[in-house]
Amino acid sequence: MTRYWQLFRDSAFLYRFKRDKVAIVSFAVLVILVMLSFCAPLIAPFDPYDPTQIDIMDSDIPPVWQAEGDPRFRLGTDAQGRDMLSTMLYGTRISIIIGLFAVLLQSLLGIALGLVAGYFGGRIDSFLMRLADIQLSFSTLMVAIVVLAVFQASFGTELYNELAIFMLIMVIGIAEWPQYARTVRASVLAEKKKEYVDAVRVIGLHPRRIMFRHILPNTLSPILVISTVQVANAIMSEAALSFLGLGMPVNKPSLGSLINSGFEYILSGSWWITTFPALLLVVLVLVINLLGDWMRDVLNPKLYKD
Amino acid sequence: MALLEVRNLEVRFPLRGGELTALRDLSFSLNQGERLGIVGESGAGKSVAAFAILNLVSRPGYISAGSVLFEGRDLASLAPEQLRSIRGNRIAMIFQDPMMTLNPVLTIGTQMVECLQAHREISDKEAREIAVSKLRSVSIPAPAARMDQYPHELSGGMRQRVVIAIALLTEPSVIIADEPTTALDVTIQAEIMELLLELCENNNVALLLITHDLGVVSQVTQRTIVMYAGRIVEEGATRSIIDNPWHPYTHGLIDALPERTHRGQRLNQIPGMMPSLSAIPEGCAFHPRCEHMTELCQTQIPGYTLRDERRVACHWVEKQGESR
Amino acid sequence: MIAFLVRRIGQALVVMFIISLLSFSIQDNLGDPLRELVGQSVSEAERQKMRDSMGLNDPFITQYWRFLKKAVQGDLGNSYFFKRPALEVILEKLPATLELVIGATLIILILSVPIGVYCAINPRSWFTKVMMGISIVGISIPVFLTAIMLIYVFSIWLGWLPSFGRGETVTVAGWETGFLTTDGLLHLILPSIALSSIMLPLFIRLIRSEMMEVLEQDYIRFAWAKGLHRKRIWFIHALKNTLLPVITVGGVQIGTMIAYTILTETVFQWPGMGFLFLEAVNRVDTPLIIAYLIIVGLIFVITNTVVDLIYGLVNPTVKLARGHT
Numbered sequence: 001m002t003r004y005w006q007l008f009r010d011s012a013f014l015y016r017f018k019r020d021k022v023a024i025v026s027f028a029v030l031v032i033l034v035m036l037s038f039c040a041p042l043i044a045p046f047d048p049y050d051p052t053q054i055d056i057m058d059s060d061i062p063p064v065w066q067a068e069g070d071p072r073f074r075l076g077t078d079a080q081g082r083d084m085l086s087t088m089l090y091g092t093r094i095s096i097i098i099g100l101f102a103v104l105l106q107s108l109l110g111i112a113l114g115l116v117a118g119y120f121g122g123r124i125d126s127f128l129m130r131l132a133d134i135q136l137s138f139s140t141l142m143v144a145i146v147v148l149a150v151f152q153a154s155f156g157t158e159l160y161n162e163l164a165i166f167m168l169i170m171v172i173g174i175a176e177w178p179q180y181a182r183t184v185r186a187s188v189l190a191e192k193k194k195e196y197v198d199a200v201r202v203i204g205l206h207p208r209r210i211m212f213r214h215i216l217p218n219t220l221s222p223i224l225v226i227s228t229v230q231v232a233n234a235i236m237s238e239a240a241l242s243f244l245g246l247g248m249p250v251n252k253p254s255l256g257s258l259i260n261s262g263f264e265y266i267l268s269g270s271w272w273i274t275t276f277p278a279l280l281l282v283v284l285v286l287v288i289n290l291l292g293d294w295m296r297d298v299l300n301p302k303l304y305k306d
Numbered sequence: 307m308a309l310l311e312v313r314n315l316e317v318r319f320p321l322r323g324g325e326l327t328a329l330r331d332l333s334f335s336l337n338q339g340e341r342l343g344i345v346g347e348s349g350a351g352k353s354v355a356a357f358a359i360l361n362l363v364s365r366p367g368y369i370s371a372g373s374v375l376f377e378g379r380d381l382a383s384l385a386p387e388q389l390r391s392i393r394g395n396r397i398a399m400i401f402q403d404p405m406m407t408l409n410p411v412l413t414i415g416t417q418m419v420e421c422l423q424a425h426r427e428i429s430d431k432e433a434r435e436i437a438v439s440k441l442r443s444v445s446i447p448a449p450a451a452r453m454d455q456y457p458h459e460l461s462g463g464m465r466q467r468v469v470i471a472i473a474l475l476t477e478p479s480v481i482i483a484d485e486p487t488t489a490l491d492v493t494i495q496a497e498i499m500e501l502l503l504e505l506c507e508n509n510n511v512a513l514l515l516i517t518h519d520l521g522v523v524s525q526v527t528q529r530t531i532v533m534y535a536g537r538i539v540e541e542g543a544t545r546s547i548i549d550n551p552w553h554p555y556t557h558g559l560i561d562a563l564p565e566r567t568h569r570g571q572r573l574n575q576i577p578g579m580m581p582s583l584s585a586i587p588e589g590c591a592f593h594p595r596c597e598h599m600t601e602l603c604q605t606q607i608p609g610y611t612l613r614d615e616r617r618v619a620c621h622w623v624e625k626q627g628e629s630r
Numbered sequence: 631m632i633a634f635l636v637r638r639i640g641q642a643l644v645v646m647f648i649i650s651l652l653s654f655s656i657q658d659n660l661g662d663p664l665r666e667l668v669g670q671s672v673s674e675a676e677r678q679k680m681r682d683s684m685g686l687n688d689p690f691i692t693q694y695w696r697f698l699k700k701a702v703q704g705d706l707g708n709s710y711f712f713k714r715p716a717l718e719v720i721l722e723k724l725p726a727t728l729e730l731v732i733g734a735t736l737i738i739l740i741l742s743v744p745i746g747v748y749c750a751i752n753p754r755s756w757f758t759k760v761m762m763g764i765s766i767v768g769i770s771i772p773v774f775l776t777a778i779m780l781i782y783v784f785s786i787w788l789g790w791l792p793s794f795g796r797g798e799t800v801t802v803a804g805w806e807t808g809f810l811t812t813d814g815l816l817h818l819i820l821p822s823i824a825l826s827s828i829m830l831p832l833f834i835r836l837i838r839s840e841m842m843e844v845l846e847q848d849y850i851r852f853a854w855a856k857g858l859h860r861k862r863i864w865f866i867h868a869l870k871n872t873l874l875p876v877i878t879v880g881g882v883q884i885g886t887m888i889a890y891t892i893l894t895e896t897v898f899q900w901p902g903m904g905f906l907f908l909e910a911v912n913r914v915d916t917p918l919i920i921a922y923l924i925i926v927g928l929i930f931v932i933t934n935t936v937v938d939l940i941y942g943l944v945n946p947t948v949k950l951a952r953g954h955t
Contacts (some may be wrong), residue, residue: 134645137934139885145892146923149911150656153919236772240893243774244908256772263778263897267786278775286770293766362854364846386860394857401855406848411870411946420866421856456946472856 016298023294026287033284037092044086045072049252056081060270076272078258079265080250087253088277092284094254098168099235103227105173106234110180111223115212117181118188125185132178140175141237147171148246161249168247172234179226187219221299228292232285239281255281308335308375309512310359310397310480315372315382317351317358326583328354328367329536336480341506341513343523343544345559346533347580352516353402355533356484358382359514360393376480395425397480398473400502403489404465408457414441414468415453418475425476440471444501463494470502474509481506482514487522499526520559524548532556535581535591542616552618554596590621598622638938642931649927653920654697657707706924707917711910716917720903720925725806726796727891727902733822734887738830746837747872750845751864762838765831773890777824777897784820792817794899821898825890829883836879841872874945881937888926 017023036043046053058081061070069076075084117128135143148171152160160167191214239256241247243263248254250261255277262273317329329351336342344352357363359374361381374381376397381389393399401407409417418437422428428436434453441449444467457465466486473481486502487495503526506513515527523530523544530547532540532555540553551557558576578595581587587594593603602621610617611624688696700706709716749758771779785793797817799808808814844850845868853863892904899905903922910918 136882137885137930139883139889141889142885142926145889149907149919153911153914153916154656232770236770239772240774243772244893244896245912259775259778266778266782271782274778278778282767282771282775285772286767289766289770357851360855362851364851390857390859392857393855399852399855401848401852403848407852409849409853409867409871411874411944412867413946420858420862424856424858424862458947469852 013298017294020294022290026290026294029283030287030291033092033280033287034096037089037096040086040089040093044083044089045074046083046086048082048087048090054081060265062270063272075276078261078273079270084272084276087258088255088280091253091255091258091277092280094165094248094252095235095238095256095281095284098165098172098238098254099231101169102172102176102234102238103230105169106176106230107180107223107227109174110177111184111219113177114181114184115188115215118185118192128181129185132181135175136178140172140233141240143175144168144171144237144241145244145246148241152246157249161251164248164252168238168241172237176230176233179230180223183222183226184215184219187215187222191215191218225292225296225299228288228295232288232292235281235285235288255284309338309340309377310336310514311375312355312359313373313375315355315358315374316370317354317363317367318370319367321366321584327370327536328583329358332358332372332538334531334538334541336512336514338479339506339510339512340529341503341515341527343515343517343527343530344533345517345520345523345530347518349535349580349582350533351536351583352518352533353484354536356399356482356514356516359482360397360399361389362393391425394421394478395476396478397482398476398478400466400469400473400481400483400486402485404462404469405489407469408465410457413454413456414460418453418468418472421472421475436475437471440474441468443474443505444468444471446471462490463498466490466498467501470498470505474505474511477509478511480512480514482516484516485518486515488517488519502526520548520563532559535586536583537591538617538619539592540616540618540620542614542618546614546616552616552623553592553620554598554622555592558595590619596622634939634942638935642935645931646924646927649923650698650701651694653701653923654694656923657697657916657920701924706921709910709918709921710915711913711918716915716921717925719918720906720921722806723901723903723906724925726808726900727895727904729808729818730821730825730891730894730900730902731887733818734825734829737822737826738833742830742833742837743869746834747841747864747869749834749838750841750868750872753842761834765834768831769828769835771827772893773824773828774893774897776827777821777894780820780824781897791820793820796901821894821900824897825887825894828890829887832883833876833880837872837876840875841868844868844871847871870944874941877937877941877944881934881941884933884937885930888929 017027041047048054058070058073058077059079061073061077062068063076063084064071064074066076073083073085075088077083078087113128117125148167151167155163235255238247238254239259242254242256243260245257245260248257250257253261258277259274259281262270262275262277266274312335313333315329315332316327319326319328332351332355334342344355346352354363354367358369359381361369361374361384363369369382372382376392379388381392384392408414415434415437418440419430419433422433422436423430438449438453441452446452446464446467452460452464452468457468460468470486481502483502487498490498499522502513505511513526515523517523527544530542530544531538532547532553534555540547540551540556547556548560551560555576562575576595581591581594587604589605590596590599590603590608593599596603600621606621608619608621608624610619611627613627704717706716708714709719712719745761749761752758781793784791792813795817796808796814798811798813799806800810800814801807802810808818850863850868853867858867888904891902892908894900895902895905896908903925907919907922909915910922
């Protein structure tokens with residue numbers, strides 16, 4: 001463990017990180033957002049999931065610096081009387097959880113299928129890659145909208161609301177596997193061509209173990225880069241789905257559903273219900289994208305391209 | 307006056323944490339119709355020299371000092387449009403790998419006609435006629451049919467013939483050939499080299515041949531420059547260099563030629579490796595591999611010793627000359 | 631060419647088969663046709679009898695075959711809400727969505743190529759740095775947020791542009807178009823910008839990075855050595871090679887674009903297919919949902935084939951007969 005830490009400390013990765021202001025600021029903002037949202041139950045002034053803490057009489061209060069502001073609600077309240085700040089902290093946590101778990105699912109599925117396709121080749125490979133082509137051309141968001149719409153229509157809103165978070169993770173997670181599968185497959189194919197694979201076979205050993213021991217480290221940096229950008233994409237997809245009313249329900253809102261709930265009131269002047277969660281969402285996605293971009297430059301992996 | 311004269315040319319590459327000098331103090335001249343070879347191992351700066359002449363050093367590299375005089379004009383400081391009228395027109399270039407040199411999405415015809423039209427007011431029809439005749443002159447079968455083909459439909463050898471035909475299109479006075487046969491099959495290397503030699507002789511074109519192969523140089527060129535770690539270490543008539551190399555590095559190169567090795571004997575190799583440009587040793591860059599190395603070699607870069615129309619950069623040779 | 635088309639049509643049939651199977655299972659699971667017909671008051675025995683006579687108790691394959699035969703004839707059932715053939719309802723909304731997509735595609739094409747090329751040629755200029763900064767912010771703002779922002783700024787705040795609906799339209803040869811009226815065009819501006827807002831920065835970045843890679847290639851250096859004009863090098867030699875991977879990505883992005891139309895149409899209440907689809911989902915209007923899926927599936931298949939054809943025509947190393955996917 002200490003040896004790895006030593007390696008990391010002396011690496012070009014860290015050296016370049018320390019010299020890049022954008023990367024440092026993005027990383028800092030991301031860490032702060034993650035910390036704040038995961039400590040939401042500890043630091044949020046209210047619990048937006050607790051109906052006893054919500055009073056409909058407090059609805060539509062503007063932020064504290066405006067004339068009708070209320071010092072209890074620093075960023076104002078939404079149409080149901082929930083404290084914006086608390087709801088946003090909880091909402092960010094939901095958005096980040098969905099993003100992380102969806103990407104975890106994507107990467108596991110994609111890496112496994114990519115290994116299978118690359119290692120076995122032949123029919124399995126061409127079947128999986130054709131499937132990946134079709135899957136990609138349909139786009140995650142489209143597939144997710146259709147699946148969630150059908151699911152919601154067939155099971156009813158009530159049951160759907162309870163299962164929403166799992167459904168979102170499943171749908172976003174399953175729909176994006178081709179990205180990983182293609183990258184992993186490409187490096188398996190590259191590894192297969194190398195001489196040691198033949199050499200190992202000649203001395204009568206099975207090359208599988210050694211190959212995989214080589215492949216996974218080789219694909220680590222492209223997977224890292226893909227994953228970063230994918231977390232941002234997953235959060236965006238979740239927000240879009242919630243905005244369409246196919247994602248998180250109003251009583252357990254993510255950033256997307258908060259924006260959606262505020263959208264109706266933007267014309268009547270309650271701009272803060274939409275604006276604050278929107279800003280938070282953009283900042284969250286932006287810093288992740290900036291980090292992904294920076295990592296792509298530093299690690300310079302050969303990402304799979306058509 | 308020489309047709310092409312390179313004076314104290316220096317090329318640098320700014321990199322993270324300092325600059326690399328890929329080429330230092332390069333000076334030589336090339337006369338009308340002359341054939342000059344530049345030899346050295348890969349990484350010696352030969353290709354950089356070739357590209358620097360046409361001011362085509364790849365970014366972020368740049369010419370940091372010196373001049374390239376072509377017919378008396380300095381190419382390194384010429385305005386872009388004037389430089390363009392010389393590139394491909396008066397000085398043509400042949401690249402190493404014909405698989406990469408031709409644009410994959412344009413037909414052979416397009417890539418030839420555009421070159422002519424970039425330098426002359428000429429109709430499509432006339433340009434095509436010239437192009438076809440040049441393809442014929444490099445012995446490409448069915449030249450008219452090739453015009454509408456794409457590079458991927460041709461073999462490597464055929465493609466290099468096309469590249470040579472493109473170089474000849476505008477009847478240049480100088481052709482710079484950067485390892486023109488290295489990427490080809492051994493069986494057609496000699497063919498292409500002969501073709502190039504013949505065309506240069508017939509059209510009185512000066513040839514600057516960049517190669518790592520002393521054997522090729524000895525067959526084609528009249529004069530030879532040997533480069534090591536970005537610098538010229540020896541220059542002179544090809545015959546005299548091959549027969550009597552002065553610089554220990556040139557010596558090593560010649561000894562390593564397969565022809566010089568007797569049957570059953572191991573190939574003679576120069577011990578050690580060429581240093582990377584980021585770690586060029588103090589003093590004479592060759593000293594760690596040199597059998598005649600002295601203390602002086604470790605500290606002081608040798609100047610050029612001029613004798614019998616040859617020059618060499620070596621302390622050992624210099625000292626021998628004095629004692630003689 | 632013919633072999634390519636045959637292969638492509640084969641693939642298209644497979645995709646449409648999957649969609650039809652999906653659609654049928656949705657119909658099978660979603661909503662009981664009997665309930666729509668007779669309500670709650672009929673006894674269980676009578677229901678069974680009606681089921682038998684309607685073929686609802688037939689094996690899955692038989693039912694699916696019946697569904698398929700009707701679907702091929704364009705009969706996807708009546709919309710529960712509109713009480714009219716679902717296909718007819720969807721097709722009425724098709725022009726609105728297509729015009730929105732055309733508007734956004736035009737914006738993307740007209741802006742992304744010149745900006746991307748400029749940024750690749752001048753990587754150190756201030757304009758490039760500004761564009762790269764804007765574009766990463768651009769891809770980080772969800773489409774629906776851009777849409778809301780546009781409405782807020784240009785409709786509510788400045789009052790320059792309309793924000794809801796298609797405005798005045800005229801019908802030309804059965805196609806209801808907003809292209810031919812000033813009002814229609816004004817209504818198209820904000821939705822088109824919103825729809826292109828993520829794709830545009832994505833394509834600028836893609837074109838820039840592909841072009842920068844191409845500019846490093848030997849054949850570009852050779853083009854310089856040939857003494858060609860720089861415009862010819864950039865716009866003929868480099869751009870053509872740059873566009874090949876961009877076309878491929880463009881094909882993949884069509885699906886995303888259709889998904890974004892749902893979002894854009896929702897925010898702008900644009901009377902297109904996406905808006906209709908979301909309404910149908912909320913009303914559990916199964917035939918309409920199915921009709922939408924089938925039309926969207928057809929659009930995917932057609933556009934992907936066209937993109938492949940264009941790719942084959944631009945790239946001489948692809949023989950259309952052999953195909954490449």
